[in-house]
Amino acid sequence: MSEATSPGWRAWAPGKVILLGEHAVVYGRTALAGAIERGVTVTVERIATGLVVEVAGVLPGGDSDRDRLRVAVEQAARAWEVEPEGLRVRVAADLPIAVGLGSSAALSVALVQAFAALAGRAPSRPQVCEAAFGIERFFHGFPSGIDNTVATYGGLLAFRRGEPHRCLPTAAAVPLVVALGREPRQTRSAVERLRAAWEKDRGGFEARFDRIADLVKTAEEALAAGNWQELGLLFDENHRVLAELGVSTPELDAMVALAREAGARGAKLTGGGGGGAVICLCPEDRTRLVARLRAAGWQAFATELRPVMDERHVERSGGLGSLDPAPLAVVGDPVG
Ligand code: PMV
Numbered sequence: 001m002s003e004a005t006s007p008g009w010r011a012w013a014p015g016k017v018i019l020l021g022e023h024a025v026v027y028g029r030t031a032l033a034g035a036i037e038r039g040v041t042v043t044v045e046r047i048a049t050g051l052v053v054e055v056a057g058v059l060p061g062g063d064s065d066r067d068r069l070r071v072a073v074e075q076a077a078r079a080w081e082v083e084p085e086g087l088r089v090r091v092a093a094d095l096p097i098a099v100g101l102g103s104s105a106a107l108s109v110a111l112v113q114a115f116a117a118l119a120g121r122a123p124s125r126p127q128v129c130e131a132a133f134g135i136e137r138f139f140h141g142f143p144s145g146i147d148n149t150v151a152t153y154g155g156l157l158a159f160r161r162g163e164p165h166r167c168l169p170t171a172a173a174v175p176l177v178v179a180l181g182r183e184p185r186q187t188r189s190a191v192e193r194l195r196a197a198w199e200k201d202r203g204g205f206e207a208r209f210d211r212i213a214d215l216v217k218t219a220e221e222a223l224a225a226g227n228w229q230e231l232g233l234l235f236d237e238n239h240r241v242l243a244e245l246g247v248s249t250p251e252l253d254a255m256v257a258l259a260r261e262a263g264a265r266g267a268k269l270t271g272g273g274g275g276g277a278v279i280c281l282c283p284e285d286r287t288r289l290v291a292r293l294r295a296a297g298w299q300a301f302a303t304e305l306r307p308v309m310d311e312r313h314v315e316r317s318g319g320l321g322s323l324d325p326a327p328l329a330v331v332g333d334p335v336g
Contacts, residue, residue: 008045008088011113015039015095016102016150017178017270017279017305020219020238023194023245024212025144025159027205032168032216032223033146034156034305036178038095040103042110044118047088056092069107072135076111079131080119089114096299099180100187100271105147108135128152140188142195156307158220171226173304177280177289178270179259180299181251185275190247193274197246208241215241232265232281239268247273255298256280262292 014035021031053073059065069091077084089111097103109132116123123131132148146159156174158166198205215234222230239256242248252269255278259267264280271277282289286302293300 008043009114009117010041010043011110011117012041013039013106013109013113013151014102014154015106016147017176017277017303018100018146019174019223019270019279019305020234020268021212021216022269022271022273023191023242023247024209024216025146025161026142026191026194027198027209028161029209029213030158030160030216031144031146032156032158032219033150034168034174035150035154036095036101036303036305038093038101038303039151040091040093040095040106040110042107042114043090044114045088046086046118049086051084051086052088054088054090056090059097068139071138072108072111075135075138076108076115076131079112079134080115080121080123082115082119096180096277098184098186098276100185100269100273100276101178102147102151102271104139104187105132105136105151108132108139108148109151111135125152140191142191156223156305158216168220168223168307170223170305170307173306174223174231175228175281175283175286175302175304177259177264177282177286177293177300177302179255179278179280179293181249181255181275181277182298183249183251183275185272187272190272190274194245194247205245208245211241212238228265228281228283232267235266235268235279235281236260242269242273249273249275251275252278255293258293258296259289262289264289 015038016033016035019032021029025031053070073089074084095101095103095106112128112131129148129152133145136143136148144161149159149165156168156170158168215238219231219234248269256267259280263284264282267278267280270279290300290302
């Protein structure tokens with residue numbers, strides 16, 4: 001392998017959970033989402049020749065994921081007029097991949113930031129977000145832009161296509177448990193399947209998107225007041241409507257049911273569905289809920305959503321001038 005000829009740049013961007021409003025957001029409704037503490041780290045360094053792309057860990061889609069990653073790398077490089085040649089790019093994630101937690105957007109934002117630094121540029125956040133959206137389009141076909149917005153800005157926000165996002169005030173950090181299903185899935189195919197169904201029954205689907213928009217509106221108030229009881233009920237109702245839209249699965253329904261039975265105030269699938277992750281609102285004993293989910297065979301972890309990015313996130317994902325070009329730590333078990 002070629003040796004590095006100069007120090008590199010390292011950038012990090014967070015994954016996300018959608019609290020309410022996934023899929024409806026593709027059709028112009030508002031969704032609420034927040035960054036989680038797990039994300040994707042990209043290191044870029046110059047080498048003598050070639051383009052070497054290394055991934056710490058296993059990609060669920062194997063060689064086809066590897067090919068897509070390479071295209072994303074080339075796209076991020078070209079966004080800042082860097083020739084994708086004479087470069088080594090390393091990618092590591094402590095975020096589970098392809099489960100609806102925004103791993104492709106976190107990757108896109110981290111790539112864009114790392115290449116901007118390599119090119120000696122200091123892009124604004126809207127510029128980062130736009131460049132990352134271009135890569136998201138390559139991954140997902142018809143994304144709403146919510147994932148790359150959260151990965152760029154962090155914090156907790158309301159997003160509606162074509163409008164500036166709004167940062168959400170909350171009475172307290174949102175206490176969640178995230179559980180991961182075992183079914184293989186892809187956001188792109190979940191979105192495409194729903195689009196085909198919408199084509200056949202626009203009235204029925206639009207009415208459900210409107211119902212979700214109402215839930216989102218009420219959820220904003222519940223979040224501002226820290227009313228977890230109300231927010232939990234809204235999670236439950238949003239999950240029911242998502243199931244009617246055809247994006248839940250028996251496994252996701254079982255995870256949601258177990259979470260509620262084990263003390264969560266509410267639970268729902270998050271992200272594209274068709275498999276993937278579930279979020280459980282759990283202000284009380286999150287350790288116990290994590291243990292119950294794991295005992296039933298699902299990976300799970302606790303996380304809290306905070307209204308604004310803390311210093312560390314800004315430092316690691318946005319403050320490129322001060323990023324440490326240290327070697328990338330290899331990340332272990334993604335769900336701890
Ligand atoms: O599965 P994820 O994490 O990529 O989330 C997808 C969210 C959708 O609303 C289903 C699609 C989108 O682009 O907003």
